[in-house]
Amino acid sequence: MAFDVSVIIPVYQRQELAVSALRSVLEQKGVTFEVIVVDDGSPDPFVLPADLADNDRIRLLRQPNAGAAAARNTGVRATSADWIAFLDSDDLWLPGKLAGQLAFARDGLLKGWPHLTAVMCGFTQIDLPSGSRRHRIPVESWNAAELAAGCWFGPGSTALIPRNAFEQAGLFDETLMRLEDLDWFMRVGLLGGGVATWPELAVTVRVGGRPSVKMLDDAVGRMRAKWLEGGRVDGDTRRNLAAYLALEQASARRHAGRWLGFLGCMTRSLLLRPRLRVPLRRWWTEDPAAAPQ
Template identity: 30%
Template sequence: MPIFSIVIPLYNKEKEIRQTLSSVFAQTFNDFEVIVINDGSTDESEKQTLSFKDQRLKYFVTENRGISAARNLGIEKASASLISFLDADDYWYPNHLETLYALHRNYPQAGIVASNYEFLLPDNTVKKTIFKNIPNGFSGIVENVFAISMNDRALWTTAVVVKKEVFEAVGNFDNSITLGAGEDTDMWIRIALKYPVAYTKKVTTQYRLGAQNRVSHSQTLNRKFSRLDKFKAEEAYNKPLKKYLDMYRASYAFKHKLAGDHKTFRFYYTAIDTKNLSAKTRMLLWQPAFVLRLLHYLKTHLRYKKVYIDIYN
């Protein structure tokens, strides 16, 4: 039985999946199985995947049911006690599994262990994550993972390992959340509220923000977002969690105002304690949709000039 089961949901990533899988098979820690769930791809993703002739690769095909269902099937098929996730267009450095296995061994009480990561932007520049309350070289149990996730998320899907038994306790990914609208965030919150979190500041993965990875605002109405209200009881006593969720609510509110869905905008906005938001974010939330659309256009245009603006901080 392998030590790691690596779950990779795959949907129309023919241009990326070879490099992603190559980064898996280049790991210094090689006691693993790779479970690729082809979620109804219509391109050459299958051909690219099956070009790897490695006995550790297990390949399954389903009709298109979404990323949550694909991950849940991967968990079901996993034979290892430790489950790692990798998106089909992201990348692991060779030390990724070795680093997280050591973290797991050092902190066996943790239900989830995670490493740091970096962003590869569309212009091929690298952006480092920001965690203001975690010193360089840190490796250990995080007191409150939400408190350190106010700029970037400490728990990111391609950088975590979860004990399989944890899913038996907290349940699977929520299939009602679709098209990358918060299903991973929902899961990591559920785990972090129930189990200790071990984290290392060491960068072992790369989150690749290619243009093909971004979901446009015009698609917002086709997505089912995490409502976030399932954590109301926990928010009442966990102030960092409340602030963390309010930042997500602000993001979701922006998206729905841009898409013209004012009812859903109000749902998220009215749940926010605006003291948890920056003055810039509060000001933007009050703007009419046409102003936000103009600002969004300018933000997108500035990306081409390698100027990046974060409206949430």
């Protein structure tokens, strides 16, 4: 059977949450899809519930634990559709997400978008420790320097990506345990691609644990070596990336209670890109029907 979209759900030790995520995909109407669940070496292997075990739209793949980027890549290699969508195992899609986003994407390409355009959508971000909610709709951009300025364009669970983007930009960098989305979208931007936004709140994103300072610093070091020390980017792209990496380091230190380190990293980010807000610019618009941020 030919599918419109291949959906990839990476899973690591989230049996109940992943089943909820999977069911939110299966409830999508108006579009044909396959679902590829990739178990990234969970100590307690993910198991499809009995009522879904024989569903011919679902494939369950297993691999040794190698991280989110590797799990996504395993899924991408197994896809068959022209469009690829990702859903993190602790997030949920709302009804109508896939059909509405796909129709918006197809219409945009007919209107002349660059063929390397990923389509994002609005999302409700729930901070689990505090219970706070933010309703965010990312701006659009086909500017490489803006795509280097952070993962503002949305969590991976909002992305609908043409298959040919992976053929041209390559797969996710499996050496990165964090910031792999930023790295991949930078490559897309430098090839002339970008992100468009279907302006609907269609995904619920749960934010829980934060990366350790060590894990974040390792990813930042790899990104610096790859993009900054290697001289692959310059001008605004270089300044934006350097400022954002320092901002990520500041955030990790703030959550770890390392306030002196936080101030140092935050100061470095502000010196690289002077501004009066924490993000490098205002990347989101508020849905008029949503609660204020």
